[in-house]
Amino acid sequence: MQRDNDFVDQNNPYAAPVTQSTAWESQPTDDISNEELRPFVTMWLSPRRTVRHIISVNPELHVLLLICLGGIGGALDRFSTQNAGDDLPMTAILGSAVIFGPLGALFGLWIGSHLIRITGVWMGGIGDRVHIKTAMAWASVPTFFGMLFWIPQIVLLGPDMFTTEMPRVAANPILALPLLVMGIAEVILAIWAFILLCNAIAEVQGFRSAWRGFLNLLAAGLLVAIPVIGIAVLLMGLVAAT
Numbered sequence: 001m002q003r004d005n006d007f008v009d010q011n012n013p014y015a016a017p018v019t020q021s022t023a024w025e026s027q028p029t030d031d032i033s034n035e036e037l038r039p040f041v042t043m044w045l046s047p048r049r050t051v052r053h054i055i056s057v058n059p060e061l062h063v064l065l066l067i068c069l070g071g072i073g074g075a076l077d078r079f080s081t082q083n084a085g086d087d088l089p090m091t092a093i094l095g096s097a098v099i100f101g102p103l104g105a106l107f108g109l110w111i112g113s114h115l116i117r118i119t120g121v122w123m124g125g126i127g128d129r130v131h132i133k134t135a136m137a138w139a140s141v142p143t144f145f146g147m148l149f150w151i152p153q154i155v156l157l158g159p160d161m162f163t164t165e166m167p168r169v170a171a172n173p174i175l176a177l178p179l180l181v182m183g184i185a186e187v188i189l190a191i192w193a194f195i196l197l198c199n200a201i202a203e204v205q206g207f208r209s210a211w212r213g214f215l216n217l218l219a220a221g222l223l224v225a226i227p228v229i230g231i232a233v234l235l236m237g238l239v240a241a242t
Helices: 018-027 047-057 061-083 090-124 129-138 143-162 165-170 175-203 210-241
Strands: none
Touching: 047 129, 047 175, 061 090, 061 129, 061 143, 090 129, 090 143, 090 175, 090 210, 129 175, 143 165, 143 175, 165 175, 175 210
16 A cells, blocks of 8 residues: 555656655555545545645645635734724725735745745755645645634624624624634634644655654744844843943
């Protein structure tokens, strides 16, 4: 039986050059046929096989769609958390989410794929940026579906979703129940998306363990966090000295 780490069509123009260290990429994909490939379904429980097959067929499949829609959902979450509705009308919030959410997500995809590739090389990873972007995009499938919760939330609560006070909930407390259920579901979906991301990154990097995918993501995060923290500490020291 083919190992879970063996994949990529030799004729795939997107595949990385095959060397002895990347020989696992040269094996044909036979565990998910083209007819059986339903990535929006199989990604949930078989992330490695699904990403493997997507890369062997077309690593750019729905990448922009998933990233842009995920960016809209992420922007709505941030506007809600920051109570942006206290200062902005809901039309401005929704318009900003639709315009700036995808732009921010695309920038995150660009910088994230660079950082994951760089830190992955330190760990012996072999994934290129195209494959890493595929992994990042398809791991967001749970959050993509979680974004659909925004539709009933806006229908039920309207501007209250983005304000500190929620008069509709205060007037009709029963509305708090579906809001709580959807909030819990969104948290669960976000956790599952991160688990999928660890597995997907491990797959494209040639790691056998999803834990190494997690360490790859952690190292990429630290590569940004450490300089930022260092600069912040330096600025605080300069301010304190004046």
